[in-house]
Amino acid sequence: MARNEVVTLIDDIDGSEAIDTLSFGLDGTNYEIDLNDKHIDQLRGGLMPYIQAARKAGGAPARRQAATAPKRSRQDLGEVRAWLQSNGYPVKERGRVPDAWVADYEAKTPNPPQVVTESTDAHKLSKRSSSTVEAPVFQAVS
Numbered sequence: 480m481a482r483n484e485v486v487t488l489i490d491d492i493d494g495s496e497a498i499d500t501l502s503f504g505l506d507g508t509n510y511e512i513d514l515n516d517k518h519i520d521q522l523r524g525g526l527m528p529y530i531q532a533a534r535k536a537g538g539a540p541a542r543r544q545a546a547t548a549p550k551r552s553r554q555d556l557g558e559v560r561a562w563l564q565s566n567g568y569p570v571k572e573r574g575r576v577p578d579a580w581v582a583d584y585e586a587k588t589p590n591p592p593q594v595v596t597e598s599t600d601a602h603k604l605s606k607r608s609s610s611t612v613e614a615p616v617f618q619a620v621s
Contacts, residue, residue, distance in 0.1 A: 488513040559584050 488497035490513060497513035501522065504510065514522065556576065562584050563570040570576060 490515045490518060492518050562588060 488500065489495070490497040492512075492514065495515050497515050499519060500511055500513050501519065502509065502511050503522075503526075512522075559576060559581055560570050560572070563576070563580055566587075568580055570580070
């Protein structure tokens, strides 16, 4: 089956049909905006004195790598969920378990499973295990 998709750009200033998406940066933040001919000329014309007086920075700005949460095995999450349910937390069988609840489980169980990532070292583990995160307290409703 053939498929043809049409993307129509809308000018972010006045809602008319845009012809291009422009990218620019200011104060370490990168922006994109969809503009028509008139607004492209206005933006470039307004920035031109600053562009002419400025110097180019080296390369594209470095992208920060997003921090990823450590992964737990299904068995570990099953144990966490069982503990949470037995202690009155309204945890569901599927989906994400809030970090504060996991921290409560880790703080209140004698030997919680250690989650180790590739970049984890002994210092980070000891720092993590001494965390003082206060988790919300829930009571089971009959």
